[in-house]
Amino acid sequence: MPALSSCSRPLFEERLRRSGLRVTQQRVAILEFLSGTTSHPTADEVGRAVNLDATMASRASVYNVLRSLRDAGLVEELVLDDALARFDANVxxxxxxxxxxxxxxxxxxxxxxxxxxxxxxxxxxxxxxxxxxxxxxxxxxxxx
Ligand SMILES: [Zn+2]
Ligand SMILES: [Zn+2]
The missing domain is CATH 3.30.1490 (Dna Ligase; domain 1)
Structure with missing residues (x-):
């Protein structure tokens, strides 16, 4: 998982809490990653990005985190020409x-x-x- 900068991390934890989600390492890491990119990554790209150093998060758990963030309104899911689900923190x-x-x-x-x-x-x-x-x-x- 990428190093979480000390200043932004509480912000993402707070956003999770305010949306009624339990704060987990993975949710914070994925929300932080998506908030820092405008590339509209697929779930696989998100998984690769937050797993750079070890902590083997399975594909399924990345999907689960993305779905919980989407359902909470923190990220948007979109499907474009290649029919892959992409995720966007610009809501x-x-x-x-x-x-x-x-x-x-x-x-x-x-x-x-x-x-x-x-x-x-x-x-x-x-x-x-x-x-x-x-x-x-x-x-x-x-x-x-
Ligand atoms: Zn171009
Ligand atoms: Zn977008």
Missing amino acids: NRHHHFICRACKRVEDVDWAELPLRRRTKLPDGKSVEDLSVVLRGLCTACQKS
């Missing part, structure tokens, strides 16, 4: 941009593409969530 309403060249997934501010929220479609379907996936070339790939 503010936002869209995603996928670069077709480097496959990077980036956040797009809701304000860049504001959409009207609706709870019902005309035919009666109830809407629970709304976001848009934009595709193109990221700024780095446009330069190369």
Whole structure:
């Protein structure tokens, strides 16, 4: 597990407690990792990142932690083109941009593409969530 910096750790413990979750090493490590990245990692990538030095966390327990964080509203789960579940500590309403060249997934501010929220479609379907996936070339790939 990566070294937890002494200043941020209590913050993540507090966020877990406030969300009604028991504080565990793994939950703190995974929440801290996700909060420090914008890469939208898959569960496997999260597992690899928090296991860098020993403490063999099994795949299943990484999934369990991710699910508990998601259910508590601390991280968002999204599934994009490759059908893999990805995790994001940005739980503010936002869209995603996928670069077709480097496959990077980036956040797009809701304000860049504001959409009207609706709870019902005309035919009666109830809407629970709304976001848009934009595709193109990221700024780095446009330069190369
Ligand atoms: Zn790119
Ligand atoms: Zn995102």
